[in-house]
Amino acid sequence: SYVSYPADGILCALQAVHTHGGLPWWASIVACTAALRLSLLPLNVDALRNGARMAHAAPEVSAVQQRMQAAARQGSPGP
Numbered sequence: 001s002y003v004s005y006p007a008d009g010i011l012c013a014l015q016a017v018h019t020h021g022g023l024p025w026w027a028s029i030v031a032c033t034a035a036l037r038l039s040l041l042p043l044n045v046d047a048l049r050n051g052a053r054m055a056h057a058a059p060e061v062s063a064v065q066q067r068m069q070a071a072a073r074q075g076s077p078g079p
Helices: 005-021 025-073
Strands: none
Touching: 005 025
16 A cells, blocks of 8 residues: 655654564554654744744734834835
8 A cells, every 4th residue: 555755754663663672562652752752842942932032022013014004005105
């Protein structure tokens, strides 16, 4: 049967952890899940930081958007 490329990589990793780690299948799934989540942790931290920065800047951005919309309604050519 046809299995997509990303799924093949996941299955290969699971098989390797199961075979070489001597873990049962359920533990192999848990170990691979934990490893994947740990490897993505820096990206999640960056996303949280960016979200906090955007929330901090939201009032200023909103004010600029309102000024731009008001200028567009008046027919101003903009910057």
